[in-house]
Amino acid sequence: MFRPSIFAAILIAATPIQALAAAGKVHPTFNYDIFLQGEDVGDMLLQIIKKPQGGYQILESTTIQKSSDWDEINLRSTTNEMYSLENNLISADKKTFDHTKAYWSKIDSLGADFWMSFSEIKDLAQQEESDLIGFSIAVLDDFIPKASEVLGLSQLLLADTKARPTSIRVPKNLHHTTIANLPKYWSIHQQTLPAKIQLLDIETTSITQMKTEYRGLEVKTLGGDEVSTHHYTLTSENSAPLNIWLAVNENHIPYFFELKTNRSSGDFIIKRKP
Numbered sequence: 001m002f003r004p005s006i007f008a009a010i011l012i013a014a015t016p017i018q019a020l021a022a023a024g025k026v027h028p029t030f031n032y033d034i035f036l037q038g039e040d041v042g043d044m045l046l047q048i049i050k051k052p053q054g055g056y057q058i059l060e061s062t063t064i065q066k067s068s069d070w071d072e073i074n075l076r077s078t079t080n081e082m083y084s085l086e087n088n089l090i091s092a093d094k095k096t097f098d099h100t101k102a103y104w105s106k107i108d109s110l111g112a113d114f115w116m117s118f119s120e121i122k123d124l125a126q127q128e129e130s131d132l133i134g135f136s137i138a139v140l141d142d143f144i145p146k147a148s149e150v151l152g153l154s155q156l157l158l159a160d161t162k163a164r165p166t167s168i169r170v171p172k173n174l175h176h177t178t179i180a181n182l183p184k185y186w187s188i189h190q191q192t193l194p195a196k197i198q199l200l201d202i203e204t205t206s207i208t209q210m211k212t213e214y215r216g217l218e219v220k221t222l223g224g225d226e227v228s229t230h231h232y233t234l235t236s237e238n239s240a241p242l243n244i245w246l247a248v249n250e251n252h253i254p255y256f257f258e259l260k261t262n263r264s265s266g267d268f269i270i271k272r273k274p
Contacts, residue, residue, distance in 0.1 A: 028253045031273040034064060037266035041066045041073070044270060046180065048253065054085035058180050074098070079202055081180055087188055089114075089178065094202045105203050110169065116205035117167040166205065175200040175207050183246055183254035186230075191246075191254075193232060210234040210242070220245065220257055223274030229257045 027049045034042040042064040049057040060079040067073075077096040084090055092107040105118045175198045177185040186193055193212045200207050215231035229245040245257040259270040 028249075028251065028255075030255050032256075032270050033273055034062075035267070035269040035271070036064075036066060039066070043273075046255070051082075055083050055090070057082050060180055077203075079180065081178060081202065083181065083184075087181075087184060088172075089181070089200070092178070092202045096203060103203065105205050107200075107202060107205065109172075112173075113169050113171050114200075115167070115169055118203075118205040168205065170207070174198060178202060182244070183256055186246055187248070187254035191230065191248075197234070208236055208239070210236045215243075218245065220247075222257075222272060227257060 027047050029048075030046045032044040032046070033040055034044055042062065044060070044062045047059045049059065051057060058079075058081040060081075061077075063076045065074050075096065075098050077094065079092070079094045081092045082090040089107070090109055092105075094103075094105040096103040101120065103118070103120050105116070107114050107116045109115075176194070177197075178200045180202075182193075182199070193214070196209055196211055198207050198209050211234070213233045213235075215233055218229050218231050220227045220229050227247050229247045232244050232246070234242040234244065240262045243258075243260045245259075246254060247257040248254050255272070256270070257272050259268075261268050
């Protein structure tokens with residue numbers, strides 16, 4: 001069975017910003033289509049929430065559904081990443097659901113280290129799934145209705161296999177950032193990426209070193225408007241090349257315009273919606 005790995009794909013309507021505005025909580029929100037071999041199989045929503053005490057929160061929701069004569073994909077995930085005023089990761093929580101299985105990853109700060117845990121729950125009953133997702137979704141639902149119907153960005157783009165259940169302690173200085181926070185990292189470093197970057201994968205609680213290559217400035221279109229983007233290719237020993245296009249919106253907020261990689265099941269493209 002096909003399984004996307006870090007920053008996963010999706011088929012579900014992402015929550016419109018109007019729903020958030022109606023609740024009096026408007027935050028920078030980016031909606032994406034997800035394509036597998038040219039077919040639209042899902043949607044992804046990324047939202048950035050500034051915290052009153054300083055720092056910010058990244059919420060990601062993704063769902064993918066695809067059926068064929070030989071395979072079926074039905075994946076959902078939620079990711080919640082908390083950052084300090086200094087743009088440092090404080091904690092992260094990710095839940096991924098694949099049919100009757102659930103994968104639960106959690107990262108917490110412990111002094112100069114991260115305590116990272118990953119577990120797989122097999123033969124998950126519907127009620128058990130509801131109980132598991134409940135506490136984290138209770139937070140997300142204030143911002144993203146139907147937040148439980150989602151999957152992760154990193155899950156799409158990095159590895160093809162999941163780590164085994166584990167709990168480990170890792171020094172914080174071994175990583176630069178997460179994939180979801182990469183646009184912010186790029187922005188605060190004068191819109192540049194280092195030649196080698198250590199990406200923390202929330203789902204598998206692992207760190208991947210990737211080489212970066214700047215491919216230049218490219219003009220894309222969004223709803224008939226031209227958008228200036230910066231194209232990078234990220235490569236590592238254990239994953240296919242990842243192409244990303246970074247941009248800055250009218251409010252000076254950096255974001256992914258597009259991500260593209262090739263997996264065993266074909267090309268994956270995540271592209272911003274107008």
